Amino acid sequence: MTAKPSAQMACSVLIASALTALCPAVSAAPGPAEAGLKDILNYIGTNWDALTRTMTSCGSVQDSKLDEPAWLYLPAGLAEPESVRRLEQTCRVRVGRLPAQIERPGQLDPAVIGPQGLLYLPNSYVVPGGRFNEMYGWDSYFIILGLLRDGRLDLARGMVENFFFEIENYGTVLNANRTYYLTRSQPPFLTSMILAVYQADLNAGRAQPTWLERAYALAEREYGFWTTAPHLAGATGLSRYYDFGGGPAPESLKDETGFYAKVASYFLTHPDPGHSYVVAADSATPSPDGLAVRVCDGSQRCASADPIELSPDYYKGDRSMRESGFDVSFRFGPYGAATHHFAPVCLNSLLYKTERDLEEMARRLGRAGEAAAWKRRAEKRRLAMTHYLWDEKAGLFFDYDTRSGARSSYAFAAAFYPLWVGLASPAQAEAVARNLPLFETAGGLAASPRKTGAQWDFPYGWAPLQLIAVEGLRRYGRGEDADRVAFKFLSTVAQSFRREGTIREKYDVAARSSQTRVTMGYQANVIGFGWTNGVFLELLHALSPELVARLAEAQPTGPRPD
Numbered sequence: 001m002t003a004k005p006s007a008q009m010a011c012s013v014l015i016a017s018a019l020t021a022l023c024p025a026v027s028a029a030p031g032p033a034e035a036g037l038k039d040i041l042n043y044i045g046t047n048w049d050a051l052t053r054t055m056t057s058c059g060s061v062q063d064s065k066l067d068e069p070a071w072l073y074l075p076a077g078l079a080e081p082e083s084v085r086r087l088e089q090t091c092r093v094r095v096g097r098l099p100a101q102i103e104r105p106g107q108l109d110p111a112v113i114g115p116q117g118l119l120y121l122p123n124s125y126v127v128p129g130g131r132f133n134e135m136y137g138w139d140s141y142f143i144i145l146g147l148l149r150d151g152r153l154d155l156a157r158g159m160v161e162n163f164f165f166e167i168e169n170y171g172t173v174l175n176a177n178r179t180y181y182l183t184r185s186q187p188p189f190l191t192s193m194i195l196a197v198y199q200a201d202l203n204a205g206r207a208q209p210t211w212l213e214r215a216y217a218l219a220e221r222e223y224g225f226w227t228t229a230p231h232l233a234g235a236t237g238l239s240r241y242y243d244f245g246g247g248p249a250p251e252s253l254k255d256e257t258g259f260y261a262k263v264a265s266y267f268l269t270h271p272d273p274g275h276s277y278v279v280a281a282d283s284a285t286p287s288p289d290g291l292a293v294r295v296c297d298g299s300q301r302c303a304s305a306d307p308i309e310l311s312p313d314y315y316k317g318d319r320s321m322r323e324s325g326f327d328v329s330f331r332f333g334p335y336g337a338a339t340h341h342f343a344p345v346c347l348n349s350l351l352y353k354t355e356r357d358l359e360e361m362a363r364r365l366g367r368a369g370e371a372a373a374w375k376r377r378a379e380k381r382r383l384a385m386t387h388y389l390w391d392e393k394a395g396l397f398f399d400y401d402t403r404s405g406a407r408s409s410y411a412f413a414a415a416f417y418p419l420w421v422g423l424a425s426p427a428q429a430e431a432v433a434r435n436l437p438l439f440e441t442a443g444g445l446a447a448s449p450r451k452t453g454a455q456w457d458f459p460y461g462w463a464p465l466q467l468i469a470v471e472g473l474r475r476y477g478r479g480e481d482a483d484r485v486a487f488k489f490l491s492t493v494a495q496s497f498r499r500e501g502t503i504r505e506k507y508d509v510a511a512r513s514s515q516t517r518v519t520m521g522y523q524a525n526v527i528g529f530g531w532t533n534g535v536f537l538e539l540l541h542a543l544s545p546e547l548v549a550r551l552a553e554a555q556p557t558g559p560r561p562d
Helices: 005-022 024-028 031-048 082-091 139-149 154-171 190-203 209-226 257-269 310-325 345-363 368-389 411-423 425-432 463-475 479-500 529-542 546-553
Strands: 071-074 095-097 278-280 308-310 459-462 506-508
Touching: 024 071, 031 139, 031 479, 031 529, 031 546, 071 082, 071 368, 082 095, 139 154, 139 190, 139 463, 139 529, 154 190, 154 209, 190 345, 209 345, 257 278, 257 308, 257 310, 278 310, 278 368, 345 368, 345 411, 345 459, 345 506, 459 463, 463 479, 463 529, 479 546
Parallel strands: 071 095
Antiparallel strands: 278 308, 459 506
């Protein structure tokens, strides 16, 4: 999709002004170095249009993750908008209605909807790209940051209002707006999005107290989703990820062919004494998902003489891992199978930030009593996180296993979340910063030091984790570390862009390359890419003019990707 000439012209103006503001010396002396940044900034600026979806575009409804006809579903009580009628006629999209008004997640089993399809949203939105052709929960925060940096305030605000629509009509902020995601959410960045857009509106002289009133009420409702059963992590006072559905995740069956057989094989050959993730297939009651399998090794010697299938507890963990956004990692046990049994650092840090953000909103709305109550909730969570998740000896925050009653020892870049949200003490932040060598590579931070073949482990680096770590380090006075990590990742993205002309979902940060060799889960490295685009702009904005000049002059190294 090509941007309209007016959009390209506006982008060129934004690029020129960005370079002037960030690096006057570069913009004053045009040349190859300046072109290096101009090209990538132009790509990002025009790509917002290429990644924008609306209810008037035929391509918005398509879903490469499923082999099913294009369907669009409306909430049970919503009158059919004119845009949907036109979509139905022009694109031959089939339009249906959800069978009931949804008040809470898990209320409606997506299996009763057939075929699966896109859920209606009233405003335009930006998708990540590739197989991700819908509006995602946590991706959208980083996308919105980029939109605001590029002056696309109306589009950013419309996306936040789409989340309001999801809460009111689909029960919560969804993993994404597809019917098969009606059982789960994604990491809670809603209040961060609200305050980013509201501040941009204030700066533009367009802020409306009534908008903040509505945002506050809906964010409070969304907060309740995470702080009531079944999202409670035992008796810790903390929360967990939990998908209301059962069985294999529908979006995995086409795009991740063979994934569940590989998981079953792993657990047969690596049995966990305390947990059974494989069970004998019931021949009298065939597996409804068709995943009763014989699992064999490369020489075709079967590890199990009889068909076996993965247990309901495994599927609950797999789905909950997908709600966490970290799919796939071995952080919550092999293949994320125990995700729903952990109180995670990332989720509880975000809920702490949600509590502090709601405190800020209440104060702006003149509700001093409510602001004080939110402050108390945040402090209670901070104390619980320090008790359960902080390891003084290791100097890191770790996830807490509610089954064993012990902290995990799996180092993960989520340890920087407490710095990003400001709940870490100065001593804790200093200790986490000293552990940077566990994650830091030539091209930025790897998600973990462990090489498992999963994309959320070594050697892969992801834009959101870079931004959270960099801003967290900067918040606690570690500016030199923050600049170094930011520059490494930005230069990895920029050099890869100069080789291939695209921005990717993830990078091999050890090799400073977009070439990936993922063996767990989907294996593509998607082009687009929404959150990488947004994080690139945000990290670039915080760099000194000297570092921007170095970034602009850096030349590509390494092979072109296949």
